Amino acid sequence: MKAFLDACRHAIGAQYVLTAADETAAYLTDWRRRFTGSAFAVVKPACTEEVAAIVRLCHQFHVPIVPQGGNTGLVLGSIPDASNTAIVLSLTRLNRIRAIDSVNNTMTVESGCILQNVQQAAADAGRLFPLSLASEGSCTIGGNLSSNAGGTAVLRYGNARELCLGLEVVTPQGELWNGLRGLRKDNTGYDLRDLYIGAEGTLGIITAAVLKLSPLPKAQRTALAALRSPDAALRLLTLAQMRCNSALTGFELMSAFCLTLVGRHFPQMHLSFREQHAQYVLLELSDSESEEHANTLLEELIGDALQQDIVQDAIVATSLAQSAALWDIREHIPLAQAAEGKNIKHDVSLPISVIGDFIRSTDALLQQAFPGVRMVTFGHLGDGNLHYNVAHPEQETDAGFMAQQTTVNRVVHDNVHSFGGSISAEHGIGALKHEEILRYKSAVEIQLMRAIKQALDPQNIMNPGKLLT
Amino acid sequence: MKAFLDACRHAIGAQYVLTAADETAAYLTDWRRRFTGSAFAVVKPACTEEVAAIVRLCHQFHVPIVPQGGNTGLVLGSIPDASNTAIVLSLTRLNRIRAIDSVNNTMTVESGCILQNVQQAAADAGRLFPLSLASEGSCTIGGNLSSNAGGTAVLRYGNARELCLGLEVVTPQGELWNGLRGLRKDNTGYDLRDLYIGAEGTLGIITAAVLKLSPLPKAQRTALAALRSPDAALRLLTLAQMRCNSALTGFELMSAFCLTLVGRHFPQMHLSFREQHAQYVLLELSDSESEEHANTLLEELIGDALQQDIVQDAIVATSLAQSAALWDIREHIPLAQAAEGKNIKHDVSLPISVIGDFIRSTDALLQQAFPGVRMVTFGHLGDGNLHYNVAHPEQETDAGFMAQQTTVNRVVHDNVHSFGGSISAEHGIGALKHEEILRYKSAVEIQLMRAIKQALDPQNIMNPGKLLT
Known part of the structure; x- marks a missing residue:
């Protein structure tokens, strides 16, 4: 492997080819610290051309590649196995916002950009990039796209897939596909974009993307509704969608026991309902008109739901602080769970x-x-x-x-x-659920997936052992 | 071919295997009557299993298949070439609405359902299926998905791709992939759905789909704005998106010459603007609240645009009849063009x-x-x-x-x-633009597309000569 490593050093600079254990350690353990793999090098190219150069070398030397963004995944998709045969290809130096077009409502970003920085750059241009999830301060947009990330705004804006118009990808042969199109309509061939999105780095490496932006909402309002059952929550969902349509941007269900756990481990977070209820729904409206309009919409919805006996009681947040407090309860459930x-x-x-x-x-x-x-x-x-x-x-x-x-x-x-x-x-699937999906997917589907993998990565050097085995 | 045809007759009934010239003629000429191809049979299975049986026979006998829905395509994608070697596989007998789920907001339909019937079935369940295009009375949902149809509601609801959650597909080997999932989130492998959508029948045959439904709007309002230039129209678009967000469901640009042609050939359609303007925008708002709310939203938007000198003049429709009249002008442009x-x-x-x-x-x-x-x-x-x-x-x-x-x-x-x-x-591409895309797509992209086609249809029996050559 000396010849390979020397060629990598030549291609991107020796200081970006890490082999010392203390330098590579941070790239080898997953976010939840459940597994530590082994890689004989961590390689950190600075730009798309350097990524392509490294991949060409891997292709030539038959070296497996584990692409890695923020390494915040939950299914062991971004760390190597224990064999010490692969390199980790870290995309974190590809972190430029290449362009923002506020008329086309798009931004072009490199895949190593941290999600929070992408959100901030959009906000600075007076636009919303709606993808939002717990790890947004560390995860990268390339990882979000490779795992088709969901998060809290899917109800209104869709998954990562629905937020992306175009991609730039380095193929397993080290060729560059420039699909960086900022188009809402383009029917000129197979949908390569959506094939790479969600492929968990097994078909190629996403190096940049054109993302869809939305108008910033003028107001957001939150309420917590208490209900008798999940079925009542479904009735509330239908009512909210009919009345508020796309203004409904959040609809989170929580059982009473979730709130009991939060109350037990974070006693400062208490709810002021007079009695205990079986289920709770946290709902959020985003409004493009005004605070007043959002208030009216939310109050009328809750009033209607109370009258129809769908909801037993409700707290409507009257300030941003109250709204944040309600979301805080929701977000503390995993922490309370862990404490328990x-x-x-x-x-x-x-x-x-x-x-x-x-x-x-x-x-x-x-x-x-x-x-x-x-x-x-x-x-x-x-x-x-x-x-x-x-x-x-x-x-x-x-x-x-x-x-x-x-x-x-x-x-x-x-x-x-x-x-x-x-x-x-x-x-996603990663290295954690690739046997589980064999149980639930039909033989035809697995065979179609294998045919695509074989066609695009015949050497099987892209993130082997992940998603498909 | 006698053995093949006999086997087809045995599989689906002799009366559904058409070979007489007067019976097959309607399936061989494209919608715009620009080309007539030749097929040695038109085969009309009744259900997914019969489609699979026919495709297995085609696979066995190496017979090319041209899948056909309503045959309303504009790029010669759904008719055979002149070689008389292929069959046309008509999906029009697969026309059942299998299920509607108004809580999940989905419907499961067979691919031969006519778009208008799909819209109507959704409306009967109090929901909106927003895909809408000129040929909706004849085109089928399978054709819409295979060509990733656009139409007039893309701005708000997306293309056909964005309106589909799951597919049922017969592969070129005659196997059945059941991907009829009604899920908003599912990250368990490659996105086969979006690969078949827009593939123009070259990778398999869509036999059924799970479609996404939306709430029916409570009110719609239309206005026609007169402007100085396309750039002013862009400023109006940004203003409308910021003020109305997803309530903006239509935004159509028309040059003065388009309206001149309409006025020349359809003199009853005149506009009451005092002077001639360079450009016009037809805009539509759909509101989930009320007529009054829609009126206020539209009037404030137009007022703001006039004040900012983005718009020079405007007609706001005050009745459904006026609104229909404005859309009529837009829809008469192609007819006026043809008359000219x-x-x-x-x-x-x-x-x-x-x-x-x-x-x-x-x-x-x-x-x-x-x-x-x-x-x-x-x-x-x-x-x-x-x-x-x-x-x-x-x-x-x-x-x-x-x-x-x-x-x-x-x-x-x-x-x-x-x-x-x-x-x-x-x-789409069909048989009309497959050479044109070779000029504009990179060699890498064409090569990726060919690799996928080769992997999924190695015999090249699915709609050969379309999309890729």
């Missing part, structure tokens, strides 16, 4: 209409198999995306329960599948 | 911000090369999609001008390309 002990987590999606049935039915199956388990169920109900997490029974230990993870996953995922859902709504 | 004589038409898209420059620059190049040509420029400005049509000089004959079509196309398409645009915004 280990959890077996599931990132699933379902047809929205069956979510009530799915929760009832899966809860029952789990109680039968694991009496006393405690369900921490919350998620982006408006997108059909549930974080359906299972906490151990009060009397059981963390370790004892976690040993049964495979069985718990099987119960949940089998039921997701039977309800027509997906076992990975927004986190 | 032959035209060389272009369906192009551009980054919205360069449209003013593109029109100025291309107009000048054409006047230089063909003095006296008359530009009939209109289109979906909000999507960057121009119907940039060139009518012959007053003194020249139709025939003399049409003989120069290739040269005119070259001037226009070269300039589209240099402005970063697309030579086919919404009509």
Whole structure:
């Protein structure tokens, strides 16, 4: 590998080819610190041409490549395996905002740009880049696109896929595909863009993208509604969509137990409802007109829902601080969960209409198999995306329960599948679920995916062992 | 071929395997009656299983397949070539609405459903299926998806691609891929859905789809604004997006000459502007609240635009009849054009911000090369999609001008390309532009497309000669 490394050093400068253990360590462990892989080098090109030069060398020397952005993924997609045969190709030096066009409502960014910087550059131009997720201070837009990231604004703006008009990609042969088109309509061939989006770096390396921007909303309003059941939450969702249409930008379901956990571990976050309710919905409206208009819209919606007995009680935030406090509760659920002990987590999606049935039915199956388990169920109900997490029974230990993870996953995922859902709504497959999808996808689908992988990366050097095996 | 036809008859019934010239004729000529191809049979399966059975026979006997829906395409994509070696596989008997889910806001339809019937079924369930185009009374949803159709609602709702969540596809080997998922989030592998969408039947046959539905708007309002230039229209577009956001559902540009033609050939359609203006914009708002709210929104927008000197004059429709009359003018442009004589038409898209420059620059190049040509420029400005049509000089004959079509196309398409645009915004490639795209796409992109085609259809039996050659 000396010849390969020397050629890399020649191509991008010796200081950007890291081989010392203390320099490479940060690139080899995943975000949740569940696995540490091994790479014989971490290579950090500065621009698209340098990426292409490195990939050509990998192609020539048959060196597997693990592309990496902010390394914040949750499915071990951006770290190498233990074989020490691959390089990590870090895109973080490709961090330029290349252009912003506020009339076309697009921006062209390099894939190593941190999501928060992309959001900020859009805001500086008076526009909204709506993709937003917990790791936005560290994750990169290239990683967001490669994993088709979701987040909190999917209900209104779609996933990362729907926010991208064009891509620049380095192929596994080190060739450059310039698909950086800022067009809303272009019917001139196969949709390569959407093939690379969500491919988790297994078909090529995204080096830049043209992103879609939206107008900045003039006002945002938040409310927390208390309801009897997930089915009532579905009725509220339909009512909100009919009345508010695209002004509805957030619709998050949380069970009572989620709020109990938050109250237990963060006692300063208490809710002022007079009684305990079974379910809560955090809903957010974004308005293009005015504060007053947003207020009226939200108050009329809640009033109507109370009158129709869909909602039992509600808190409407009357200030930005109150609104932030409501979101804070939602965002503290994972933290409260962690404080309570280990959890077996599931990132699933379902047809929205069956979510009530799915929760009832899966809860029952789990109680039968694991009496006393405690369900921490919350998620982006408006997108059909549930974080359906299972906490151990009060009397059981963390370790004892976690040993049964495979069985718990099987119960949940089998039921997701039977309800027509997906076992990975927004986190992807990576090295964590590539065997699981073999159970749920048809042989035809796996064969089609393999044919595409084989056609575009016949050497199998792009992120091998991820997504498909 | 007797053995093949007998097997087809056995599979789907002899009466659905048409070979007599008078029975097949309707399937062999394109919508604009520019070309008549030849097929040794037209085969009309009734359901997905029958489609798969026919395709397996074609695979076995190496018979090329031309999939056909409503046969309303504009690029010769749905008719066979002259070789008489292919069958036409008509999907029109697959015309069931399989399911409507008004909580998940989805419907599952077979690909042979006529678009208007899909719209109607959605409306009957109190929902909107927003895809809308001139041929909606004849085109099928399968054809819409295979060509990623655009139409008049793209600005708000996106192309056909953005309106589809899942597909059922018969592969070129006659296998069935069931990807009929009604999910907003699903990150479990390569995006096969978007690969089949827009592939013009060259990778497989779409037999059914899960479509996304939206709330029905409560009110729609239309206005016609008179402006000095396309640049003023761009300023109006930005203003309208900032003020109205997703309530803006239509934004159509028309030059003065377009309206002159309409007035000349349809004298009953006159506009009541006191003076002649250079450009006109037809804009439409769809409101989820009320008639009053829509009125206020539109009046304030127009008032602001007049005050900022973006708009010179405006007609705001105060009734549904007035609104329909304004849309009528827009929709009569192609008819007025046809009445005036032959035209060389272009369906192009551009980054919205360069449209003013593109029109100025291309107009000048054409006047230089063909003095006296008359530009009939209109289109979906909000999507960057121009119907940039060139009518012959007053003194020249139709025939003399049409003989120069290739040269005119070259001037226009070269300039589209240099402005970063697309030579086919919404009509696709078919058998009409497959050589043209070789000029504008990079070798890398063509090679990627060919690799995918080869991987999924190695026998090249799916719609050969279309899209890629």
